[in-house]
Amino acid sequence: MDDMSPLLEMKPKYTRSHPQSIFVFIFNLVCTYHAPSPPGSEQERLEYAVNSKRRALVITLRWANTHSYLLQEEPAALAFLEELYGSLSNDSRVLRALKDLVPDLEKIIKLHSEEAKATKKKTLLRQFSNGEERLQKKQPIRNQDDILLKVYCSDHTYTTIRVAVAATGREVIAAVADKLCTTEELVLLHLSSAGEKLMLKPNDVSVFSTVSINGRLFACSRGQLSTLTPHPEQEGPTAGSMSTFELMSSKDLAYQMTMYDWELFSCVHEHELLYHTFGRQSFRRTTANLDLFLRRFNQVQLWVVTEVCLCGQLSKRVQLLKKFIKIAAHCREFKNLNSFFAIIMGMSNPAVSRLSQTWEKLPSKFKKFYAEFESMMDPSRNHRSYRLTVTKLEPPIIPFMPLLLKDMTFTHEGNKTFIDNMVNFEKMRIIANTIRQVKHCRSQPFNPDICQPNKNQAEVRGYVRKFCVIDNQRALTQLSYRLEPRRT
Amino acid sequence: MPEQSNDYRVVVFGAGGVGKSSLVLRFVKGTFRDTYIPTVEDTYRQVISCDKSVCTLQITDTTGSHQFPAMQRLSISKGHAFILVYSITSKQSLEELKPIYQQVLAIKGNVEAIPIMLVGNKSDETLREVETKDGEAQANQWKCAFMETSAKTNHNVTELFQELLNLDKKRNMSLNIDGKRSGKQSRAERLKGKCSVM
Numbered sequence: 001m002d003d004m005s006p007l008l009e010m011k012p013k014y015t016r017s018h019p020q021s022i023f024v025f026i027f028n029l030v031c032t033y034h035a036p037s038p039p040g041s042e043q044e045r046l047e048y049a050v051n052s053k054r055r056a057l058v059i060t061l062r063w064a065n066t067h068s069y070l071l072q073e074e075p076a077a078l079a080f081l082e083e084l085y086g087s088l089s090n091d092s093r094v095l096r097a098l099k100d101l102v103p104d105l106e107k108i109i110k111l112h113s114e115e116a117k118a119t120k121k122k123t124l125l126r127q128f129s130n131g132e133e134r135l136q137k138k139q140p141i142r143n144q145d146d147i148l149l150k151v152y153c154s155d156h157t158y159t160t161i162r163v164a165v166a167a168t169g170r171e172v173i174a175a176v177a178d179k180l181c182t183t184e185e186l187v188l189l190h191l192s193s194a195g196e197k198l199m200l201k202p203n204d205v206s207v208f209s210t211v212s213i214n215g216r217l218f219a220c221s222r223g224q225l226s227t228l229t230p231h232p233e234q235e236g237p238t239a240g241s242m243s244t245f246e247l248m249s250s251k252d253l254a255y256q257m258t259m260y261d262w263e264l265f266s267c268v269h270e271h272e273l274l275y276h277t278f279g280r281q282s283f284r285r286t287t288a289n290l291d292l293f294l295r296r297f298n299q300v301q302l303w304v305v306t307e308v309c310l311c312g313q314l315s316k317r318v319q320l321l322k323k324f325i326k327i328a329a330h331c332r333e334f335k336n337l338n339s340f341f342a343i344i345m346g347m348s349n350p351a352v353s354r355l356s357q358t359w360e361k362l363p364s365k366f367k368k369f370y371a372e373f374e375s376m377m378d379p380s381r382n383h384r385s386y387r388l389t390v391t392k393l394e395p396p397i398i399p400f401m402p403l404l405l406k407d408m409t410f411t412h413e414g415n416k417t418f419i420d421n422m423v424n425f426e427k428m429r430i431i432a433n434t435i436r437q438v439k440h441c442r443s444q445p446f447n448p449d450i451c452q453p454n455k456n457q458a459e460v461r462g463y464v465r466k467f468c469v470i471d472n473q474r475a476l477t478q479l480s481y482r483l484e485p486r487r488t
Numbered sequence: 489m490p491e492q493s494n495d496y497r498v499v500v501f502g503a504g505g506v507g508k509s510s511l512v513l514r515f516v517k518g519t520f521r522d523t524y525i526p527t528v529e530d531t532y533r534q535v536i537s538c539d540k541s542v543c544t545l546q547i548t549d550t551t552g553s554h555q556f557p558a559m560q561r562l563s564i565s566k567g568h569a570f571i572l573v574y575s576i577t578s579k580q581s582l583e584e585l586k587p588i589y590q591q592v593l594a595i596k597g598n599v600e601a602i603p604i605m606l607v608g609n610k611s612d613e614t615l616r617e618v619e620t621k622d623g624e625a626q627a628n629q630w631k632c633a634f635m636e637t638s639a640k641t642n643h644n645v646t647e648l649f650q651e652l653l654n655l656d657k658k659r660n661m662s663l664n665i666d667g668k669r670s671g672k673q674s675r676a677e678r679l680k681g682k683c684s685v686m
Contacts, residue, residue: 157546
């Protein structure tokens with residue numbers, strides 16, 4: 001019974017119509033809790049009652065713990081918990097065997113009712129911008145929060161709108177049209193720095209969270225679509241920042257990157273993995289925290305490529321490669337596999353890996369390190385090399401998130417959710433296994449004392465949170481060919 | 489980030505609800521709306537002439553609430569000229585400009601070379617709390633220019649922007665692309681009696 005709790009709430013039939021699912025779930029619990037005892041001796045009847053109630057309570061507690069702050073978005077859930085607490089306080093006077101569960105339930109109710117009151121005031125977020133907000137400690141983005149979005153027009157002016165985090169494409173367009181005082185029919189699209197246009201559908205939820213590193217949201221009429229050009233600032237930097245970070249120690253950089261990754265990883269709610277896999281439209285729930293964490297992976301990767309491609313001097317480029325290998329080594333030491341892989345993948349980007357003159361000059365010691373790191377990325381036998389490494393590590397770990405998501409996607413797409421109108425529990429178990437891995441990775445708190453900070457920590461912290469990158473692969477490749485032209 | 493060198497950036501500051509967006513919208517689009525939508529940050533573009541060539545006037549409309557100090561600092565450091573707006577119906581709104589002026593002073597250092605216009609908006613309103621001479625006195629103290637406007641009745645709006653451009657002595661700018669002095673501008677000249685340029 002105990003094992004079923006995460007599965008019960010994942011029955012897709014229920015989750016697709018979320019409001020209903022919660023009522024069915026609560027109803028089941030209430031029925032179990034208040035199940036009438038079958039005829040028998042007084043002793044048997046009491047035992048039966050205690051057992052059913054305990055079962056209902058244990059599942060409720062696990063369910064509440066898994067949902068954590070998401071419970072506050074469900075008034076029915078909070079009401080149910082309070083009602084259950086009322087029944088339990090009464091029953092525990094007679095049924096002493098239930099007493100030990102009272103404080104647990106009390107704790108949960110107290111936490112949520114206080115937090116629900118405190119978070120009534122909507123917060124404003126600009127997490128997806130490059131502003132100073134990045135320096136603040138990350139808090140999870142919740143569905144009821146508001147977000148400020150910059151939406152650009154074809155003439156590169158922008159308007160800032162304020163919408164709910166879970167706002168749909170339709171709602172964003174309506175807000176923009178209202179701001180621009182236009183009755184023209186507008187389309188919303190994502191414009192990448194390379195000029196690729198991706199139309200956003202009116203029923204897409206949380207459209208902003210998948211904006212690429214240098215991508216921007218644009219709104220225009222259909223007629224203007226063909227004339228849209230990326231904003232000049234989307235191109236990214238024209239000079240590298242090596243002069244800034246070569247003075248910072250590799251260990252400090254890895255440490256601050258790990259601190260930031262840990263903050264982002266901690267904000268990801270386990271349910272976001274489900275929304276991501278099953279499609280967030282069907283839940284009308286944001287995956288913003290997960291998207292931010294995934295976005296960071298790309299950002300670190302592009303940071304490596306950008307810095308190398310913007311470094312004109314061969315000897316300096318060799319220094320850069322050495323620096324990145326050192327940072328990667330420290331990330332691995334801090335069990336930050338997300339940034340570790342991002343750096344190694346950045347170095348194996350064609351724009352960097354083709355620079356044979358640079359790689360030739362790299363000392364063999366570093367070449368060996370890099371070869372070893374790269375072998376961990378070997379995808380053969382379903383990433384066996386990486387998986388073996390992770391199982392040997394103790395939490396806290398920052399996992400290589402894209403692989404976990406790939407696992408879930410394959411499980412979802414390769415297995416039917418229903419077989420003969422019955423829930424395919426085997427599939428749910430496999431998905432639950434991946435989520436358990438995420439849970440395991442953060443079952444221990446991150447220890448900030450693993451590194452003795454130098455004096456310039458604030459500077460390092462500021463730097464790693466604001467990497468400026470070029471995210472246009474063609475531009476990066478061009479820069480690379482300029483550094484070391486093709487040999488004829 | 490490649491700097492667009494032929495952009496002339498004007499930033500509009502002021503307390504919430506004094507009519508910053510209304511002034512900008514009246515100037516750029518010629519429209520006026522009665523409903524109030526709080527602004528976070530919007531930009532607008534207008535083609536003007538500068539030193540006999542064409543350049544873009546970029547107007548940044550800012551938020552009246554003080555929730556975003558970082559955004560405010562950024563717009564000040566990027567701005568070339570500033571419009572500080574209060575409402576003549578609210579003494580408080582003039583008070584609220586003081587920390588903003590101090591901020592501009594702190595970031596730009598020498599404000600005398602920077603075009604700044606103090607604007608008393610809503611001059612069509614009858615329930616006046618700030619007299620014209622109080623506004624002038626404040627402008628005097630701040631060594632900046634002063635004007636009263638009404639976005640609603642379109643009073644002094646174009647004049648405000650032209651006057652602001654005239655204040656910049658390093659460039660020769662005009663709202664008219666052909667660079668000729670039009671009727672509108674000579675009207676601005678005539679109005680100079682009403683607006684005191686310090």
